[in-house]
Amino acid sequence: MMQTGMTFNLQRYSTHDGPGIRTVVFLKGCSLACRWCQNPESRRRQPDLLFDSRLCLTGCQLCQQAGLCLVSDAAGQRCLSRCEQDRPALETLRSLCPSGALSVVGETQSLATVLAQVKRDLPFYQRSGGGLTLSGGEPFMQPEFTAALLQAAQAESISTAVESCLHVPWHYIAPALPHLDLLLADLKHLDAEPFLHWTGGRVEQVLDNFRRLKHCAVPLIIRIPLIPGFNADLATLCRLFDFIVEQTSAREVHLLPYHTLGQHKYQLLGEEYRAPGQPLDDEALLSQAQLQARARGLHAVLRGQA
CATH class of the missing domain: 3.20.20.70 (Aldolase class I)
Structure with a gap:
């Protein structure tokens, strides 16, 4: 099994x-x-990436350097571009974010x-x-x-x-x-x-x-x-x-x-x-x-x- x-x-x-x-x-x-x-x-069935804009350190840019893209939605909230989320391997992102705005679930x-x-x-x-x-x-x-x-x-x-x-x-x-x-x-x-x-x-x-x-x-x-x-x-x-x-x-x-x-x-x-x-x-x-x-x-x- x-x-x-x-x-x-x-x-x-x-x-x-x-x-x-x-x-x-x-x-x-x-x-x-x-x-x-x-x-x-x-x-x-695969890991998911969560992004909490309230915790984001806007000058960090570590996520952009890893291949992610931050955009603004209709309400002006910063969020991840969905088309970019599959670019980097999520396993590499588990300890990337110093503020905890990014988290990998799974x-x-x-x-x-x-x-x-x-x-x-x-x-x-x-x-x-x-x-x-x-x-x-x-x-x-x-x-x-x-x-x-x-x-x-x-x-x-x-x-x-x-x-x-x-x-x-x-x-x-x-x-x-x-x-x-x-x-x-x-x-x-x-x-x-x-x-x-x-x-x-x-x-x-x-x-x-x-x-x-x-x-x-x-x-x-x-x-x-x-x-x-x-x-x-x-x-x-x-x-x-x-x-x-x-x-x-x-x-x-x-x-x-x-x-x-x-x-x-x-x-x-x-x-x-x-x-x-x-x-x-x-x-x-x-x-x-x-x-x-x-x-x-x-x-x-x-x-x-x-």
């Missing part, structure tokens, strides 16, 4: 990505381009290196019922590394979980299932057109994977990001609840209200943010959604915002 993977973050002491205290390893690469994505730097790491970091908090997992969670991006976009890391964690008596959008071929998922203690999977919509418009993906691939998972023994929690204009209405949510009850094994659903906390990352990447400009603020909808889910026998939990 693959012994190296492309990671972009490791978060210790997490309490929102599965039970107990957990270490979350973020893997790069995703087959969706959700408009509201909190981690747009996770989408590509690093190839060995399984042994990642596992050693995860094992540092083994006593916390044992006391709290926590463990390792793989997130992203989409962990199953690196199927061999994901399966190998989960297997290695279980061999160390570390509980395992994966956060997934399930927009991948089934044969990317299947190798990990014997080494998985919990799957937290997103269910965003049931209809092909809005799903394509808001995420760039094929909804049937996601729904088919949910149906396949119904016949597997892996515990499943379904998460629904509530996005205004996309699925944050009671009729759509009731249809999602019906699908969960009828075609999946899940009996717990997490409702994740939309927020805009990741919006600034798009500017750092030089990309346009195309999701709603305001967070979801609809207590009546959240209350009714929880009632409708519970009426169908689902354990509905209002979690941290999507």
